[in-house]
Amino acid sequence: xxxxxxxxxxxxxxxxxxxxxxxxxxxxxxxxxxxxxxxxxxxxxxxxxxxxxxxxxxxxxxxxxxxxxxxxxxxxxxxxxxxxxxxxxxxxxxxxxxxxxxxxxxxxxxxxxxxxxxxxxxxxxxxxxxxxxxxxxxxxxxxxxxxxxxxxxxxxxxxxxxxxxxxxxxxxxxxxxxxxxxxxxxxxxxxxxxxxxxxxxxxxxxxxxx
Numbered sequence: 001x002x003x004x005x006x007x008x009x010x011x012x013x014x015x016x017x018x019x020x021x022x023x024x025x026x027x028x029x030x031x032x033x034x035x036x037x038x039x040x041x042x043x044x045x046x047x048x049x050x051x052x053x054x055x056x057x058x059x060x061x062x063x064x065x066x067x068x069x070x071x072x073x074x075x076x077x078x079x080x081x082x083x084x085x086x087x088x089x090x091x092x093x094x095x096x097x098x099x100x101x102x103x104x105x106x107x108x109x110x111x112x113x114x115x116x117x118x119x120x121x122x123x124x125x126x127x128x129x130x131x132x133x134x135x136x137x138x139x140x141x142x143x144x145x146x147x148x149x150x151x152x153x154x155x156x157x158x159x160x161x162x163x164x165x166x167x168x169x170x171x172x173x174x175x176x177x178x179x180x181x182x183x184x185x186x187x188x189x190x191x192x193x194x195x196x197x198x199x200x201x202x203x204x205x206x207x208x209x210x
Contacts, residue, residue: 040085043092044076050099057106058174065102069095110173117176121168124180127187128161131194138198150197157190 038046051069059066072095080088135154139147164183167175 040076040080040088040092043089043096044073044080047073047076047092047096047099050096051102054099054102054106057103058110059102059106063102063105065098065105069098069102072098113173113177117168117173117180120176120180121165124161124164124183124187127184127191128157131157131187131190134191134194134198138194142197146197150194153190153193157187160186 047069051066051073054066054069061067061070072091076088076092076095079091131154135150139150142150160183164176164179167173167179
């Protein structure tokens, strides 16, 4: 091969390598500068949508990722208003990343709350079944006013438990968790009344087997 041909091949190789590097680097640079890809406003809008999605999943204003995302979005808007598109774009992307963190935290928290609510509903159901058994045990032989009073208590207990079950079925796990203890206390109070009624009636009711 002649020296001229070798020289041409070398130049072609260098040119091809330069073009390959350019194809890799130039689009990234242009994207960073905002010439290619999403605009600053697009980046800010994307981060804002991600933050709203996190809130719809149950993220709270006090959650650290939410607070950070909100602060970064405000900074991105402010800087974009001053005309610094490169910095505003960078901050908007960081806000988007924090909004995604908020989504993950909200979903994990919701799942943990769902499990706790499911356990609470199962326990409340057991408590009501226990009340039903105790009510069925002590009411035979009682006078009508006492039975009527206990029946009213049992209706209230059933309604209280049913309200919690309904909240769970509607996906309102936070309500279940928040009101669980109050429902437990109400059912425990009915349980104490039933026990006291049984104790008071032992002297009047015939012993089983006689």
